[in-house]
Amino acid sequence: DVKVTQSSRYLVKRTGEKVFLECVQDMDHENMFWYRQDPGLGLRLIYFSYDVKMKEKGDIPEGYSVSREKKERFSLILESASTNQTSMYLCASSPGTGYGYTFGSGTRLTVV
Amino acid sequence: KQEVTQIPAALSVPEGENLVLNCSFTDSAIYNLQWFRQDPGKGLTSLLLIQSSQREQTSGRLNASLDKSSGRSTLYIAASQPGDSATYLCAVAPINTGTASKLTFGTGTRLQVTL
Numbered sequence: 001d002v003k004v005t006q007s008s009r010y011l012v013k014r015t016g017e018k019v020f021l022e023c024v025q026d027m028d029h030e031n032m033f034w035y036r037q038d039p040g041l042g043l044r045l046i047y048f049s050y051d052v053k054m055k056e057k058g059d060i061p062e063g064y065s066v067s068r069e070k071k072e073r074f075s076l077i078l079e080s081a082s083t084n085q086t087s088m089y090l091c092a093s094s095p096g097t098g099y100g101y102t103f104g105s106g107t108r109l110t111v112v
Numbered sequence: 113k114q115e116v117t118q119i120p121a122a123l124s125v126p127e128g129e130n131l132v133l134n135c136s137f138t139d140s141a142i143y144n145l146q147w148f149r150q151d152p153g154k155g156l157t158s159l160l161l162i163q164s165s166q167r168e169q170t171s172g173r174l175n176a177s178l179d180k181s182s183g184r185s186t187l188y189i190a191a192s193q194p195g196d197s198a199t200y201l202c203a204v205a206p207i208n209t210g211t212a213s214k215l216t217f218g219t220g221t222r223l224q225v226t227l
Binding site for chain 1: 143144146148153154155156157158161163201203205210212213214215217218219220
């Protein structure tokens with residue numbers, strides 16, 4: 001089975017800090033995704049990557065950046081964390097278009 | 113723009129009942145539809161993936177159907193158990209000309225199975 005691992009289950013950061021959320025998949029998937037999930041708003045796509053060093057903005061990229069230097073790792077970066085970025089962050093991967101997604105266990109980020 | 117709706121938003125049933133969760137989508141041009149389960153504070157677990165050419169998929173007590181022409185999918189859970197209590201999400205992969213197919217999610221059905 002594909003495994004998608006998010007490095008932290010819970011994080012608490014201060015406003016203005018630079019925050020790195022890490023995601024690693026072990027099945028050589030081409031596509032990787034970062035979502036945030038908020039009550040009443042559902043899952044919203046922040047960024048995705050379709051190959052190493054290739055990335056595209058999703059629906060809500062403002063305040064975030066990403067890095068994919070190796071195929072298995074996709075990092076989400078909050079350049080200067082703000083309280084409105086308190087959320088559940090979910091990473092997913094997929095072999096390619098038309099295939100199913102596998103999600104990680106999520107990172108609950110609180111910005112104080 | 114693809115929209116995905118799940119009804120009901122919440123459902124409570126006694127243990128042992130069979131139940132159906134509904135998912136509808138507005139654009140039938142999809143690669144596939146995927147059902148997920150999410151426990152509180154956790155990530156999403158994939159339950160079933162139905163390709164657009166398929167009508168149904170089964171896994172244990174779960175059966176998912178897809179009627180692409182009418183924009184509907186159902187998730188049937190047989191003989192429900194308290195351990196089935198969770199939020200169930202459906203998501204469609206729309207066909208587009210972008211670099212990757214990006215899922216569109218419904219808002220979920222929160223299921224509680226009582227003893």
